[in-house]
Amino acid sequence: xxxxxxxxxxxxxxxxxxxxxxxxxxxxxxxxxxxxxxxxxxxxxxxxxxxxxxxxxxxxxxxxxxxxxxxxxxxxxxxxxxxxxxxxxxxxxxxxxxxxxxxxxxxxxxxxxxxxxxxxxxxxxxxxxxxxxxxxxxxxxxxxxxxxxxxxxxxxxxxxxxxxxxxxxxxxxxxxxxxxxxxxxxxxxxxxxxxxxxxxxxxxxxxxxxxxxxxxxxxxxxxxxxxxxxxx
Amino acid sequence: xxxxxxxxxxxxxxxxxxxxxxxxxxxxxxxxxxxxxxxxxxxxxxxxxxxxxxxxxxxxxxxxxxxxxxxxxxxxxxxxxxxxxxxxxxxxxxxxxxxxxxxxxxxxxxxxxxxxxxxxxxxxxxxxxxxxxxxxxxxxxxxxxxxxxxxxxxxxxxxxxxxxxxxxxxxxxxxxxxxxxxxxxxxxxxxxxxxxxxxxxxxxxxxxxxxxxxxxxxxxxxxxxxxxxxxxxxxxxxxxxxxxxxxxxxxxxxxxxxxx
Numbered sequence: 114x115x116x117x118x119x120x121x122x123x124x125x126x127x128x129x130x131x132x133x134x135x136x137x138x139x140x141x142x143x144x145x146x147x148x149x150x151x152x153x154x155x156x157x158x159x160x161x162x163x164x165x166x167x168x169x170x171x172x173x174x175x176x177x178x179x180x181x182x183x184x185x186x187x188x189x190x191x192x193x194x195x196x197x198x199x200x201x202x203x204x205x206x207x208x209x210x211x212x213x214x215x216x217x218x219x220x221x222x223x224x225x226x227x228x229x230x231x232x233x234x235x236x237x238x239x240x241x242x243x244x245x246x247x248x249x250x251x252x253x254x255x256x257x258x259x260x261x262x263x264x265x266x267x268x269x270x271x272x273x274x275x276x277x278x279x280x281x282x283x284x285x286x287x288x289x290x291x292x293x294x295x296x297x298x299x300x301x302x303x304x305x306x307x308x309x310x311x312x313x314x315x316x317x318x319x320x321x322x323x324x325x326x327x328x329x330x331x332x333x334x335x336x337x338x339x340x341x342x343x344x345x
Numbered sequence: 346x347x348x349x350x351x352x353x354x355x356x357x358x359x360x361x362x363x364x365x366x367x368x369x370x371x372x373x374x375x376x377x378x379x380x381x382x383x384x385x386x387x388x389x390x391x392x393x394x395x396x397x398x399x400x401x402x403x404x405x406x407x408x409x410x411x412x413x414x415x416x417x418x419x420x421x422x423x424x425x426x427x428x429x430x431x432x433x434x435x436x437x438x439x440x441x442x443x444x445x446x447x448x449x450x451x452x453x454x455x456x457x458x459x460x461x462x463x464x465x466x467x468x469x470x471x472x473x474x475x476x477x478x479x480x481x482x483x484x485x486x487x488x489x490x491x492x493x494x495x496x497x498x499x500x501x502x503x504x505x506x507x508x509x510x511x512x513x514x515x516x517x518x519x520x521x522x523x524x525x526x527x528x529x530x531x532x533x534x535x536x537x538x539x540x541x542x543x544x545x546x547x548x549x550x551x552x553x554x555x556x557x558x559x560x561x562x563x564x565x566x567x568x569x570x571x572x573x574x575x576x577x578x579x580x581x582x583x584x585x586x587x588x589x590x591x592x593x594x595x596x597x598x599x600x601x602x603x604x605x
Binding site: 154179216222238239241243245247274275297298344 | 427428430433434436438447456459460470482
């Protein structure tokens with residue numbers, strides 16, 4: 114039988130630079146880690162952990178991330194498709210298309226905005242924006258509000274972790290309350306909260322969902338987190 | 346006052362002796378005006394001078410960009426770049442065995458390893474354990490270190506080399522006396538190199554897999570280079586023969602026959 118522990122480390126001072134190097138330090142940072150015994154042979158987020166995270170994210174926020182659309186989406190404005198909003202990522206012009214090809218962004222790439230856990234779980238298994246290679250980003254915005262009003266260039270800029278002094282303001286103006294990034298090998302997630310209320314809500318919901326899933330729950334200091342995360 | 350006596354030369358008993366062994370036993374020059382190369386001489390020389398070719402560079406370089414199939418792994422192939430979007434700064438992995446989507450992969454990575462709690466060279470994998478028997482975060486050891494760096498530099502050098510090979514080939518077309526023939530040779534050479542890389546590379550990868558994942562990489566990339574060189578050469582020769590055959594073929598109109 115597999116034993117799963119979800120570990121939390123709030124306000125790490127240096128560990129995040131090693132584990133989640135692509136998270137901008139423009140807000141409060143929380144590390145979300147998980148440990149399974151026995152260790153799974155496959156990398157990435159285990160299915161049961163991914164489902165728990167998806168439920169927790171969608172409970173507290175509208176979740177926006179990169180994905181692939183089976184439908185032909187060309188609109189750069191949000192479009193309601195079944196239960197989810199989508200908008201095309203494709204760049205305009207010859208240079209834009211060439212850049213997209215160089216960046217290995219598929220022609221049918223979209224931003225997906227949803228409150229459905231079954232949609233969110235896809236973000237952990239999307240090879241076009243691989244979580245396990247740190248090629249994914251998750252934007253959390255208000256559950257009641259529309260999808261975030263952030264242009265594609267700004268989202269890519271967040272993904273690239275461009276150093277911008279206005280990044281925090283840009284995100285807040287767009288309605289983004291928090292950002293989640295995969296860490297090293299996709300074995301950990303870094304959560305940047307831009308609004309104090311969402312941090313408390315997410316941690317509380319994560320604890321509830323972990324308990325419901327039969328996982329152990331631990332809030333650890335930085336040293337303990339590092340030990341437990343890496344221990345064999 | 347001269348030393349020789351007057352009179353016709355070559356008829357005297359004391360004529361100069363010429364040693365036969367000092368003469369070059371080569372075909373004498375074709376008659377014609379001095380200082381100009383005759384058409385026959387050009388034709389004669391053309392048989393001996395190979396056109397400038399980027400075949401070897403192309404074949405070596407293509408191994409850094411092509412997908413080299415690994416037989417018996419349900420669609421995995423050797424590649425030196427990841428699939429999917431990677432943030433600026435790139436991936437910390439250099440060698441990838443992955444399917445066409447990038448969902449199943451085994452990669453040689455350098456970075457923090459949660460199993461060993463240190464920064465080291467290790468393997469990361471998803472869905473390939475049955476093929477390579479390597480679990481996620483398995484240490485790659487000293488051979489992994491060497492392979493990581495060789496592949497890292499080959500990835501960049503290979504791309505430079507393939508462009509150089511293509512440029513040389515294109516220049517050779519521009520300089521050729523028969524550009525269409527040379528273009529046919531180059532195009533067929535590139536196609537042959539691609540096929541040769543895939544076929545021989547797959548064979549090399551299959552043999553190498555018997556040893557280890559690094560054996561897969563060595564066999565696959567080595568086979569790709571060898572197959573690419575052979576394929577380029579074979580493709581070029583075939584195209585040349587076909588061109589010559591087509592150029593020397595004339596079609597005679599059929600005699601008209603009276604209708605019934």
